[in-house]
Amino acid sequence: MTTYDDLYPTIKARVPNIDDPNVEDAVRQAAREFCEQSGVWRKELEDIDVVADQQDYDLSSTTPAIPDNTEIRSIVWVKLSGAVQSTRTYELYEGATLRFGSSHIPGYSKTDGMDIKLALMPDRLTEDVLPGWFITRWQTGLIAGARMFLAGDPGLRCYNVASRDRETAIFDREVARARASLISEHKDQDGVMSSGDWVV
Numbered sequence: 001m002t003t004y005d006d007l008y009p010t011i012k013a014r015v016p017n018i019d020d021p022n023v024e025d026a027v028r029q030a031a032r033e034f035c036e037q038s039g040v041w042r043k044e045l046e047d048i049d050v051v052a053d054q055q056d057y058d059l060s061s062t063t064p065a066i067p068d069n070t071e072i073r074s075i076v077w078v079k080l081s082g083a084v085q086s087t088r089t090y091e092l093y094e095g096a097t098l099r100f101g102s103s104h105i106p107g108y109s110k111t112d113g114m115d116i117k118l119a120l121m122p123d124r125l126t127e128d129v130l131p132g133w134f135i136t137r138w139q140t141g142l143i144a145g146a147r148m149f150l151a152g153d154p155g156l157r158c159y160n161v162a163s164r165d166r167e168t169a170i171f172d173r174e175v176a177r178a179r180a181s182l183i184s185e186h187k188d189q190d191g192v193m194s195s196g197d198w199v200v
Contacts, residue, residue, distance in 0.1 A: 002135040004127050023146065029149045039179070040182060048115070059096050090104065
């Protein structure tokens with residue numbers, strides 16, 4: 001399984017005079033930024049009980065659980081009894097709560113009646129949160145992002161504006177490619193991406 005550590009040699013080959021702690025920090029920053037900009041790391045929460053007249057659902061305590069050391073970037077979709085709900089009927093509240101609008105609160109209870117797909121991002125401090133398949137698939141963007149942060153830090157010996165700009169262009173291209181992959185899969189699934197698309 002690919003980990004952040006597997007990216008370090010490639011990063012260091014193009015960034016001279018850099019210490020491992022700086023590389024580790026840059027990879028964490030790149031991973032978060034890539035997920036935040038692309039929305040490509042996703043997880044489904046299935047079979048959540050619907051409770052009549054309950055407006056808020058704590059997404060941090062669901063089963064299956066959100067991976068440790070992650071944050072919710074956005075709610076991709078919500079299904080009630082298999083029907084996709086309009087994004088105008090709910091919101092992500094205070095970072096980890098699904099909140100239905102006051103006129104859209106389900107008025108019924110149903111066991112396993114709700115499914116949710118989330119876009120996630122790693123927190124700023126933890127290594128190896130991303131699954132191995134994700135690191136493998138998007139390693140070009142993660143490596144470029146780490147180099148971008150390293151070359152763009154005036155406090156480091158490897159500071160180089162030209163290198164930063166080159167790596168930024170690669171990073172942005174890979175983010176765009178990730179977004180395009182989601183759009184392509186969306187079109188292939190009659191309006192809703194399949195459960196296997198970039199899901200943990």
